[in-house]
Amino acid sequence: MGRTTTTRFDVAEHLRTPEEMATYLEACFEEADGDAAFIAKVLGDIARAKGMAQVARDSGLSRESLYKALSGDRSPSFDTILKVISALRLKLRAKAPQSRVTRSGGRIAKRRAA
Numbered sequence: 001m002g003r004t005t006t007t008r009f010d011v012a013e014h015l016r017t018p019e020e021m022a023t024y025l026e027a028c029f030e031e032a033d034g035d036a037a038f039i040a041k042v043l044g045d046i047a048r049a050k051g052m053a054q055v056a057r058d059s060g061l062s063r064e065s066l067y068k069a070l071s072g073d074r075s076p077s078f079d080t081i082l083k084v085i086s087a088l089r090l091k092l093r094a095k096a097p098q099s100r101v102t103r104s105g106g107r108i109a110k111r112r113a114a
Contacts, residue, residue: 047084
């Protein structure tokens with residue numbers, strides 16, 4: 001039997017359009033469970049797909065500080081997150097959680113597990 005060769009998967013290679021980038025970010029927000037470093041890493045993936053040098057110029061941050069902030073090793077400031085999201089030409093949106101109907105017909109808010 002021959003050897004199997006694998007390569008490291010890089011999501012940035014698969015994010016080609018603004019719609020794909022936005023969908024990826026939205027899905028990761030749902031999975032993040034409050035982990036700001038995880039979201040920073042996701043933004044780093046999107047920034048690499050778009051071109052880190054261009055995102056650095058558009059955000060007003062140095063490339064080095066951008067790599068550090070979006071490495072996933074730390075939680076960058078919210079100001080940095082907003083600058084990067086703006087440079088990526090993405091938007092943050094808020095939406096209320098969907099409510100569900102109980103057996104008795106009353107509505108209850110969707111609750112997150114603690």
